[in-house]
Amino acid sequence: MAKILIRGGKPLNGSIKVSGAKNAALPVMAATLLSTEPVILKNVPDLNDVNTMARVLQALGVKWSKIGSGEYSFDASGDISEEAPYELVKTMRASFFVMGPLLARLKKVRVPLPGGCAIGVRPVNIHLKGFEALGAKVSIEGGCAVAVADRLIGNKIMLDFPSVGATENLMMAAALAEGNSSIENAAQEPEIVDLANFLNAIGAKITGAGSPVIKIEGVERLGGAHYSIIPDRIEAGTFMVLGAIGGGTVKVEKCEPEHQHALINKLREMGAKLEIHSDMVEVSALDGLKGVEVKTLPFPGFPTDMQAQLMVAMCVARGTSSITETIFENRFMHVSELARMGANVNTHDRTALIHGVELLKGAPVSATDLRAGAAMVLAGLIAEGRTEISQVYHIDRGYEDLVGRLKKIGADIERIEDPEIDE
Ligand code: UD1
Secondary structure, three states, X not given: OOEEXXXXXXXXXXXXXXXXXXXXXXXXHHHHHHEOOOEEEEOOOOOHHHHHHHHHHHHXXXXXXXEEOOEEEEEOOOOOOOEOOHHHHOOOHHHHHHHHHHHHXXXXXXXXXXXXEOOEOOOOHHHHHHHHXXXXXXXXXXXXXXXXXXXXXXXXXXXOOOOHHHHXXXXXXXXXXXXXXXXXXXXXXHHHHHHHHXXXXXXXXXXXXXXXXXXXXXXXXXXXXXXXXXXXXXXHHHHHHHHHHOOOEEEEEOOXXXXXHHHHHHHHHXXXXXXXXXXXXXXXXXXXXXXXXXXXXXXXXXXXXXXXXXXXXXXXXXXXXXXXXXXXXXXXXXXXXXXXXXXXXXXXXXXXXXXXXXXXXXXXXXXXXXXXXXXXXXXXXXXXXXXXXXXXXXXXXXXXXXXXXXXXXXXXXXXXXXXXXXX
């Protein structure tokens, strides 16, 4: 299996372009199931997760093709199946996004339960309770979530927690329900706004996305559109942290600074210098960083998906930092990997205390999940000596050609497809 090799300590300088947002592309792709006319999506990142979602859609009866770089067409006008395939769904939690659109379109759906993952149990109870509020009968049969309804009828849905996935699934289901719905205590992430904008582009009537109350006026049918996915704020954030720790100046291009307030504030509090332009952020921290406290929260709070990467900066900041993880119960897998590189981090329950050290040292480490993997790359780039990262398929789920892009800003990094042959 592939590995990433890094010889750390090279100053990183230059521009790096951000791809389209994985977490916006996946629900928008699922939403093409609602449309009976062709849809063209642009700025779709070239990632394994995108490929998996395309295969799930294909198995359901959607015709799709790649028509250019980052550009795909989807046609769900033919017969669509109500049953999502276990073999594909089990490999990617986001496949569960097909449940809302299939229920809205076919009034019956059967999707394998996605199961937990390395960072937590990740149940789907909030999604299912919302489908019930819209009039569906929901049951669990043979490991699958099953929902059936004679009609989907708009309703007020109060979420127990502002779940990103549940807000998206319910917005898609309510888009074709009869009458008006509201989702209260809704997630406010930029990806929710992107999905609402896409749905409105194909004819839905949704207002309030990006606020805690989303209003949806059901429509009878949804059509086609050309739509461009927003930039990936987590990828942009990862590169911004790199600017703060890489010993040079990094220009993060094609990003949306408006989506980054929490991270920008924290990096500035740590002493980094950030220049914000309309779609570019320039980051450096030539005088080093100092420790801060961070708590992960739903948007607009500090994103859990940036926690591992910021921890790397904290590992080499002056003084003590802390991170409290409130979204996922088991998201400190990167701590033991960072410890292998000389980091001084103690965890207690959901809080990590990070005591800054002068230098991280290269070591063999694992990418234990997607963002932990990104953190290992950051750590390897600033560490003294050689870092070898295994399980890089996690990184491939969320970062398009990471190695190629990092090389362009001066990183000594390479990907080895079959380490046995190389060594
Ligand atoms: C999405 C993102 C993921 C990010 C997360 C939080 C995608 C594809 N993934 O995941 O990268 O880390 O938001 O910002 O967009 N929960 C329940 N019951 C539910 C649903 C969620 O208890 O029915 C819990 C989860 O276990 C978790 C918390 O709510 O502890 C947040 O989950 P949620 O916002 O739903 O995250 P995802 O949509 O899975």
